[in-house]
Amino acid sequence: MDLSANESKTLIDVKDISFSYGPIKVLQDVTFPIQRGDFLAIIGPNGSGKTTLIKIILGLLKPSKGKVWILGKPAEEFDDWRKIGYVPQKATHIDPFFPASAREVVAMEFLARNKFPRLTKREEDLCIEKALKQVGMEHFKNWRIGGLSGGQQQRVFIARAIVNEPHILFLDEPTTGVDSETQEHFYDMLDTLNKKEGITIVLITHDTGIVNKHVTQVACLNQRLVYHGTHAEFCRAGAFKDMLAGHHLISHRH
Amino acid sequence: MEAFLTYGFLQRALLAGIFVAMACALLGVFLILRRDAMIGHGLAHVTFAGVALGLFLKIIPLSMALVIAVLAALGIMKLKEKAGIYGDTAIAIFSSVGLALGILLATLAHSFNVDLFSYLFGDILAIEASEVWLSIGLAVIVVFIVILNYHKFMYMTFDQEAAKASGIKVGRLDILLTILTAVTIVLGMKVVGILLVSALVVIPAAAGLQLASNFKQAIILSSIIAFVSVLLGLILAFYLDFPASGTIVILSFLLFGLFFIFKRR
Numbered sequence: 084m085d086l087s088a089n090e091s092k093t094l095i096d097v098k099d100i101s102f103s104y105g106p107i108k109v110l111q112d113v114t115f116p117i118q119r120g121d122f123l124a125i126i127g128p129n130g131s132g133k134t135t136l137i138k139i140i141l142g143l144l145k146p147s148k149g150k151v152w153i154l155g156k157p158a159e160e161f162d163d164w165r166k167i168g169y170v171p172q173k174a175t176h177i178d179p180f181f182p183a184s185a186r187e188v189v190a191m192e193f194l195a196r197n198k199f200p201r202l203t204k205r206e207e208d209l210c211i212e213k214a215l216k217q218v219g220m221e222h223f224k225n226w227r228i229g230g231l232s233g234g235q236q237q238r239v240f241i242a243r244a245i246v247n248e249p250h251i252l253f254l255d256e257p258t259t260g261v262d263s264e265t266q267e268h269f270y271d272m273l274d275t276l277n278k279k280e281g282i283t284i285v286l287i288t289h290d291t292g293i294v295n296k297h298v299t300q301v302a303c304l305n306q307r308l309v310y311h312g313t314h315a316e317f318c319r320a321g322a323f324k325d326m327l328a329g330h331h332l333i334s335h336r337h
Numbered sequence: 338m339e340a341f342l343t344y345g346f347l348q349r350a351l352l353a354g355i356f357v358a359m360a361c362a363l364l365g366v367f368l369i370l371r372r373d374a375m376i377g378h379g380l381a382h383v384t385f386a387g388v389a390l391g392l393f394l395k396i397i398p399l400s401m402a403l404v405i406a407v408l409a410a411l412g413i414m415k416l417k418e419k420a421g422i423y424g425d426t427a428i429a430i431f432s433s434v435g436l437a438l439g440i441l442l443a444t445l446a447h448s449f450n451v452d453l454f455s456y457l458f459g460d461i462l463a464i465e466a467s468e469v470w471l472s473i474g475l476a477v478i479v480v481f482i483v484i485l486n487y488h489k490f491m492y493m494t495f496d497q498e499a500a501k502a503s504g505i506k507v508g509r510l511d512i513l514l515t516i517l518t519a520v521t522i523v524l525g526m527k528v529v530g531i532l533l534v535s536a537l538v539v540i541p542a543a544a545g546l547q548l549a550s551n552f553k554q555a556i557i558l559s560s561i562i563a564f565v566s567v568l569l570g571l572i573l574a575f576y577l578d579f580p581a582s583g584t585i586v587i588l589s590f591l592l593f594g595l596f597f598i599f600k601r602r
């Protein structure tokens with residue numbers, strides 16, 4: 084493990100990233116750091132490239148220009164992906180008839196890669212149960228994933244994302260289709276992960292109410308990075324209004 | 338029952354049949370969930386070309402079939418990826434071309450005879466000792482590799498993108514699964530024949546999936562159904578003088594039906 088990188092404050096460095104799907108430009112010259120302990124919200128209208136940006140950071144897409152550094156390593160050399168948890172955008176691609184229990188969904192992530200030192204079956208179970216407990220789903224562990232409600236499924240996916248005790252957690256619109264009371268609990272839970280467990284959180288959201296309540300940093304994306312900074316400055320700068328203006332622009336383009 | 342203890346050919350058929358059918362069922366669960374159930378059917382037809390080539394070149398048909406099936410399986414995969422062709426289209430192309438080549442080669446080799454027919458309809462009771470050990474050996478290796486990669490295969494079947502994001506080498510494992518499938522299809526061909534091997538892959542797994550509430554159950558139930566089908570199928574075939582392949586497949590279908598009804602209640 085690279086100690087110097089581990090101690091430095093910057094976990095992820097996004098440097099001058101551009102990306103296009105064929106002729107369609109999706110991201111242009113995006114640069115920003117993610118610091119240890121941040122609770123960063125990425126906001127921006129539909130189609131502004133938020134999901135694309137996260138996929139590039141996670142190595143799922145290759146940028147046409149620029150580079151991502153993860154824990155001091157270029158993304159293409161980085162291989163310790165357990166340090167990074169990911170909850171994809173609304174798991175609509177999930178087969179509702181897939182025969183996996185909530186427990187198995189978490190186990191996939193936990194057991195897919197070998198552990199050193201090896202854990203006993205019992206230790207494995209404890210880790211998986213702990214993750215389910217953190218999202219309040221321990222009583223549903225034997226339920227088939229497709230038999231759970233959308234919000235419950237989402238919680239299981241969060242359990243899956245945190246089971247390896249990642250340093251940083253990416254969530255792509257995790258609360259779509261989740262009722263407002265559960266949302267409250269959910270964001271309290273993220274707060275706890277952020278403040279107590281010290282997990283850095285990167286959250287894509289359209290819910291600006293949440294942004295005001297919990298986050299420390301805001302990145303506002305609209306193909307380009309319109310704003311990046313602390314939440315307090317964000318409110319002062321009125322960047323929010325600009326973003327809303329951008330929203331109209333981009334939705335007419337479609 | 339004592340026939341099973343005294344006749345070597347029955348023991349061999351039973352042993353090879355059970356191992357191969359369980360490997361088929363195990364892979365079948367993954368293939369069905371990957372929406373790739375027809376790959377077995379397609380590869381089996383390509384295997385026909387391999388067998389005919391083997392007979393033509395006077396090389397052991399089974400080994401030739403293995404090579405051709407693996408190549409075809411990788412070809413189907415590449416065609417899907419690179420040419421952006423739908424999976425079922427790629428399978429249709431490969432299976433028909435494979436069959437066409439098989440017909441040409443078989444005619445050239447003047448081997449449209451009992452030999453080829455045993456490959457088409459299966460002749461497990463005529464399986465030779467060397468083929469038994471090859472089949473069992475390969476089936477055990479297939480099962481072993483799947484169990485070793487169990488969580489990875491399950492993860493990438495369930496949620497490919499998240500699996501990738503957690504650092505699983507999905508591309509490589511896809512190739513591995515494809516090769517395992519090809520090998521298993523060829524083994525299954527020995528048991529029930531080219532025309533029925535798809536049943537061995539799909540029916541027990543589909544039956545297991547009817548009742549399973551988790552993945553482990555799906556795997557275990559499917560394997561049990563495969564086991565029971567071959568065991569009972571061979572016993573029935575022997576005593577009633579039925580063709581073994583047809584009996585095994587019909588039995589697994591009856592079990593599927595039973596599970597289906599049981600689930601509805």
Ligand SMILES: Nc1ncnc2c1ncn2[C@@H]1O[C@H](COP(=O)(O)OP(=O)(O)OP(=O)(O)O)[C@@H](O)[C@H]1O
Pocket residue numbers: 104107109127128129130131132133134135136172
């Ligand atoms: N697979 C794809 N092929 C082609 N274009 C794509 C693909 N995925 C996304 N795009 C395009 O890239 C642009 C950005 O998409 P992206 O999913 O990153 O937006 P987003 O900010 O996450 O939007 P949302 O708020 O709706 O989730 C969109 O305009 C979309 O048309």
Ligand SMILES: [Mg+2]
Pocket residue numbers: 133134135172255
């Ligand atoms: Mg998105």
